[in-house]
Amino acid sequence: MYPIVTAAEMRELDRAATEELGIPAIVLMENAGRAIAEEIAALSRRCGQGRNPEGGLAVSPGERPSGCFAEGSDAQGRTDADRAAKGGARSGGLTIRTEAAPGPVQPGAEYWIVLVGKGNNGGDGLVAARHLREAGFSVSLLYAAPPESLTGEAAVQRDIAAALGVPAAVYRGGGYDFTGCAGLVDALLGTGSSGAPRGLFAELIAAANASGLPIVAADIPSGLNADTGETHDPCIQAEVTVCLALLKRGLLQYPGSGAAGRVALRSIGIPADLALKQGLSVHWLAPAVLERRLGVDPGRRRAADGHKGTYGHVLVAAGSLPMSGAGLLCARAALRAGCGLVTWALPGRVLPSAVLAAPELMLADAGGSEAGEWTAESADRLLELAGTRDVLAVGPGIGRFPGGAQWLRRLWEEADVPLVVDADALNLLAEVSYAGWRRTRPVVLTPHPGEMARLAGIHTAEVQRDRIGLAIRYAAEHGVTLVLKGAHTVIAAPDGRAFVNTTGHPGMATGGAGDVLTGMIAGLLAQGLDGIQAAAFAVYLHGQAGERAAGRRHDPSSIVASDLIEAL
Ligand SMILES: NC(=O)C1=CN([C@@H]2O[C@H](COP(=O)(O)OP(=O)(O)OC[C@H]3O[C@@H](n4cnc5c(N)ncnc54)[C@H](O)[C@@H]3O)[C@@H](O)[C@H]2O)[C@H](O)CC1
Ligand SMILES: [K+]
Numbered sequence: 001m002y003p004i005v006t007a008a009e010m011r012e013l014d015r016a017a018t019e020e021l022g023i024p025a026i027v028l029m030e031n032a033g034r035a036i037a038e039e040i041a042a043l044s045r046r047c048g049q050g051r052n053p054e055g056g057l058a059v060s061p062g063e064r065p066s067g068c069f070a071e072g073s074d075a076q077g078r079t080d081a082d083r084a085a086k087g088g089a090r091s092g093g094l095t096i097r098t099e100a101a102p103g104p105v106q107p108g109a110e111y112w113i114v115l116v117g118k119g120n121n122g123g124d125g126l127v128a129a130r131h132l133r134e135a136g137f138s139v140s141l142l143y144a145a146p147p148e149s150l151t152g153e154a155a156v157q158r159d160i161a162a163a164l165g166v167p168a169a170v171y172r173g174g175g176y177d178f179t180g181c182a183g184l185v186d187a188l189l190g191t192g193s194s195g196a197p198r199g200l201f202a203e204l205i206a207a208a209n210a211s212g213l214p215i216v217a218a219d220i221p222s223g224l225n226a227d228t229g230e231t232h233d234p235c236i237q238a239e240v241t242v243c244l245a246l247l248k249r250g251l252l253q254y255p256g257s258g259a260a261g262r263v264a265l266r267s268i269g270i271p272a273d274l275a276l277k278q279g280l281s282v283h284w285l286a287p288a289v290l291e292r293r294l295g296v297d298p299g300r301r302r303a304a305d306g307h308k309g310t311y312g313h314v315l316v317a318a319g320s321l322p323m324s325g326a327g328l329l330c331a332r333a334a335l336r337a338g339c340g341l342v343t344w345a346l347p348g349r350v351l352p353s354a355v356l357a358a359p360e361l362m363l364a365d366a367g368g369s370e371a372g373e374w375t376a377e378s379a380d381r382l383l384e385l386a387g388t389r390d391v392l393a394v395g396p397g398i399g400r401f402p403g404g405a406q407w408l409r410r411l412w413e414e415a416d417v418p419l420v421v422d423a424d425a426l427n428l429l430a431e432v433s434y435a436g437w438r439r440t441r442p443v444v445l446t447p448h449p450g451e452m453a454r455l456a457g458i459h460t461a462e463v464q465r466d467r468i469g470l471a472i473r474y475a476a477e478h479g480v481t482l483v484l485k486g487a488h489t490v491i492a493a494p495d496g497r498a499f500v501n502t503t504g505h506p507g508m509a510t511g512g513a514g515d516v517l518t519g520m521i522a523g524l525l526a527q528g529l530d531g532i533q534a535a536a537f538a539v540y541l542h543g544q545a546g547e548r549a550a551g552r553r554h555d556p557s558s559i560v561a562s563d564l565i566e567a568l
Contacts, residue, residue: 001272001283001286001288001289001292001293002247002265002283002284002286002288002289003246003247003275003280003282003283003284004246004247004248004249004252004280004282004283004284004468004500005246005247005248005249005280005282006226006227006248006249007191007192007226007227007248009246009278009280010191010226010245010246010248011191012278013245013246013270013274013275013278014028014245014270016274016278017269017270017271017274021271021274023269023270025120025152025153026153026156027269028245028268028269028270029120029123029124029127029153029154029157030127031267031268031269032124032127032218032219032244032245032266032268033123033124033125033126033127033128033129033130033131033157034127034128034131035242035244035266035267035268036124036125036127036128036131036185036187036216036218036242036266037127037128037129037130037131037132037134037135038131038266039216039240039242039264039266040112040128040132040137040183040185040216041132041135041137043183043214043216043239043240044110044137044182044183109136109137109138110137110138110182110183111137111138111139111140111180111181111182112132112137112138112139112181112182112183112184112185113139113140113141113142113178113181113184113185114126114128114129114132114139114140114141114142114184114185114187115142115144115171115184115185115186115187115188115204115208116141116142116143116144116147116158116187116188117144117145117187117188117189117190117201117222118144118145118149118150118151118154119154119189119190119192119193120152120153120154120190120192121187121188121189121190121191121192121193121218121219121222122143122144122150122154122187122188123150123152123153123154123156123157123158123187124187124190124218124219124244125141125185125186125187125218126141126154126157126158126160126161126187127157128185128187128218129141129161129166129185130157130160130161130164130166133164133166139166139167140166140167140168140169141161141166141167141168141169142168142169142170142171142176142204143168143169143170143171144171144188144200144201144204145200145201146170147162147168147170171200171203171204172200173200173203174203174207175207175210176204176207176208176211178211178213181211181213182213182214183213183214183215183216183239184208184211184213184214184215184216185215185216185217185218186205186208186215186216186217186218186221186222186236186238187218188201188204188205188222188236189201189220189222189223190218190219190220190222190226191219191220191226191248193222193223193226195232196223196232196233197222197223197232197234197235201222202223202234205222205223205234205235205236206234208236209234209236209237214239214240215236215237215238215239216238216239216240216241216242217236217238217240217241217242217260217261218242218244219241219242219243219244219248220241220243220248220250220251220256220260221235221236221237221238221241221256221259221260222235222236223235223236223259224236224250224251224256224259224260225250225256226248226249226250226251227248227249227250227466227469228249228250228253228256228465228466228468228469229249229250229251229252229253229254229255229256229257229466229467230250230255230256230465230466231255231256231259235259236259237258237259237261238259238260238261239261239262240261240262240263240264241260241261241262241263241264242264242266243260243263243264243265243266244266244268245266245267245268245270246265246270246275246280247263247265247284249282249468251263252284252468252488252500252502253466253467253468253488253500254464254486254487254488257487257488281472281496281497281498282468282472282497282498282499282500283497283498283499283500284499284500284502285491285499285500285501285502285503285536285539285540289499290536290537290540294499294532294533294536294537295533296529296533296536296537298537300338307340308340308341309340309341310340311338311339311340311526311527312339312340312341312390312391312523312525312526312527312528313339313340313341313342313343313388313389313390313391313526314331314334314339314341314342314343314389314390314391314392314393314519314522314523314525314526315342315343315345315364315382315385315386315389315391315392315393315417316330316331316334316342316343316344316345316393316394316519316522317345317346317366317378317382317392317393317394317395317398317411318330318331318344318346318393318394318395318396318397318398318423318515318518319344319346319347319350319354319396319397319398320346320347320350320368320372320373320374320397320398320399321347321349321350321371321372321373322372322397322399323396323397323398323399324346324350324353324354324397325397325512326396326397326423326512326515327344327346327354327396327397327515328344328354328357328358329396329512329515329516329519329561329562329565330393330396330422330515330516330518330519330522331344331358331361331519332358332360332361332519332565333515333516333517333518333519333520333523333564333565333568334393334519334520334522334523334526335358335360335361335519335523336519336520336523336565336568337519337520337521337522337523337524337527337538337541337568338523338524338527339390339391339522339523339524339526339527340526341362342360342361342362342523343361343362343363343364343385343389344361344362344363344364345363345364345365345366345378345381345382345385346363346364346365346366346368347365347366347367347368347369347372347373347374347375347378348365348366348367348368349368349369349370349371349372350368350372351363351365364381364385365381366378366381366382366385367381369401373399373401374398374399374401374404374407375401375402375403376401376402376403376404376406376407378407379407379410379411382394382411382415383410383411383414383415386411386415386416386417387416389417390417390418390525390526391417391418391419391420391522391523391525391526392411392415392417392418392419392420392522393419393420393422393518393519393521393522394408394411394419394420394421394422394425395420395421395422395423395424395425395426395518396422396423396424396514396515396518397423397424397515398423398424398425399424400424400427400428404424404428405428405429405431405432407428408421408425408428408429409432409434409437412434412437412439412443413437413438413439415441416440416441417441418441418442418443418444418525418531418534419439419441419442419443419444420443420444420446420518420521420522420525421443421444421445421446422445422446422514422515422517422518423451423514423515423518426445426446426447426451426454426455427451427454429445429455430451430454430455430457434478435478439479442481442525442530442531443479443480443481443531444480444481444482444483444521444525444531444534444535445480445481445482445483446483446485446514446517446518446521446535447482447483447484447485448485448486448514449463449464449467449484449485449486452470452474452484455474456470456474463484464486467484467486467488467490468490468498468500470484471484471490471491471492471498472492472496472498474492475492475493475494475496475498476492476494476495476496478494479494480494481493481494481531481532481535483517483521483535483539485514485517487504487506488500488501488502488504489501489504489539489543491532491535491536491539493531493532497532499532499536501536501539501540501543502543503539503540503541503542503543503544503546503547504542504543504546504547505543505546505547505549505550505556505559506556507546507549507550507553507556507557507558507559508542508543508546508549508559508564510559510560510561511561512560512561512562513542513546513561513564515561516542516561516564516565517538517539517542520538520541520542520568521534521535521538522534523538524537524538541568542564545564545565545567545568546559546564546567548567549563549564549566549567552567
């Protein structure tokens with residue numbers, strides 16, 4: 001169910017399918033190439049109305065024809081027309097289609113060029129060329145390496161294409177004249193590539209990108225690091241990536257996600273059982289994964305005889321005089337996540353201004369300084385309050401104060417409830433070594449990349465270089481559930497499981513959005529979800545709320561965090 005694999009894991013599955021099950025590699029390649037051709041035919045149908053007189057797609061150079069996907073809908077059931085109307089964000093846009101692209105293939109004389117590498121990725125492209133011809137497309141091949149250098153199944157496909165008389169040329173370097181061409185298939189490099197594209201491969205990738213034509217990538221865009229999502233220079237900028245068999249990590253991590261365009265995941269005949277047997281631990285956070293793998297009830301059915309006590313009581317320790325809003329957003333989001341009660345604890349000096357800020361909230365005076373800041377002594381009061389609550393969320397807007405790290409240690413060790421640690425509390429954590437802190441209840445950390453960098457003692461760029469890998473390692477080493485925020489948030493559990501979320505909208509990059517997420521995680525924990533369930537479900541819903549908020553605004557750039565709460 002939507003595992004996300006590294007290139008090595010994919011190779012191992014490929015090996016098991018061919019060697020242990022005896023599925024001939026050429027069969028897998030045939031399925032791969034046909035799937036790619038079907039996606040191109042589907043793309044061509046969708047863009048048909050926009051065809052220009054030369055028979056190509058109505059795309060101006062450099063412009064990505066996202067509107068061409070108006071008929072498509074993604075795994076969340078949103079159509080691209082919806083997204084286009086809501087600011088045109090490509091917020092994940094994974095097209096999960098394991099069956100043939102629906103609808104008849106329309107014969108047409110559209111001309112596509114398949115860029116062929118010398119490995120099995122090239123072989124996939126050669127099969128796609130054959131099926132495109134069958135569907136009435138005009139196709140030619142452009143080899144990036146001498147055709148005689150192909151081996152194995154790819155060589156078999158080369159020979160079939162030659163026997164069929166598919167026109168072929170060998171790329172000699174420099175620019176290339178793609179006149180009359182409607183689109184390109186990138187079958188240069190797949191999961192077997194290593195390092196930056198070299199020599200003629202690099203030149204051809206650059207020429208393909210410069211053409212402004214829509215590019216459909218086979219498996220991954222050439223130039224992408226399939227494991228980390230890093231893009232080498234150059235890297236194919238694809239309109240669609242037809243990902244074969246299983247999602248590759250690099251397709252779900254930026255900048256790779258951007259280079260991949262829309263991802264269509266297609267089955268190539270590797271049985272799902274085989275993937276299950278490998279015990280793959282990283283998954284795309286699709287609704288089915290939430291429900292079946294994580295055991296979350298997305299419908300959130302409530303007991304007919306439930307009462308507010310049934311749904312738990314959250315304690316939020318957040319906000320200070322200059323940043324009281326952070327606490328309010330966090331507490332309100334916990335309520336909107338469906339918990340029964342929320343107590344918002346904050347410095348006494350700030351409390352009067354919070355009265356009736358949200359009438360559903362209960363307020364508690366946590367002490368604090370004359371200036372409305374937190375003090376180390378407030379730990380006693382918070383522990384007392386936590387004794388009759390189900391969850392403690394701590395951090396948003398608490399600022400820095402003397403004894404802060406010790407204060408956090410007391411909450412960490414003595415509060416006998418699940419703990420959500422965010423924002424300034426994460427910075428306190430980054431100042432100390434907390435490996436020796438005792439903890440029996442779950443803890444969820446929710447860093448953005450900058451906070452993650454401080455926690456891990458590395459640069460932000462290093463965090464972003466391989467978000468999935470880092471999140472898995474950190475969560476396991478520190479025994480925490482980690483929510484590494486940012487586009488395509490990664491949620492990692494202490495037991496090695498990880499999930500990558502693709503709901504969301506760029507308009508969510510706004511102050512307070514993180515405070516809302518923290519409140520949501522706490523609100524779900526209060527309802528009895530465990531750390532990874534609550535974190536994953538909250539991240540998923542938070543992204544959906546962002547998409548909905550974006551849809552409600554003429555310009556999604558104007559989204560503010562309160563909109564997310566209202567959209568929940
Ligand atoms: N998943 C599956 O079960 C199947 C996947 N298929 C496709 O096969 C590729 C992986 O094929 P592989 O032969 O292992 O490698 P590549 O085609 O990606 O390329 C290897 C080829 O390229 C040369 N090379 C490597 N790095 C570079 C570089 N940086 N610059 C230039 N050249 C490079 C290297 O020397 C090799 O010759 C997978 O992605 C799928 O598309 C199967 O078709 C079906 C089963
Ligand atoms: K490729």
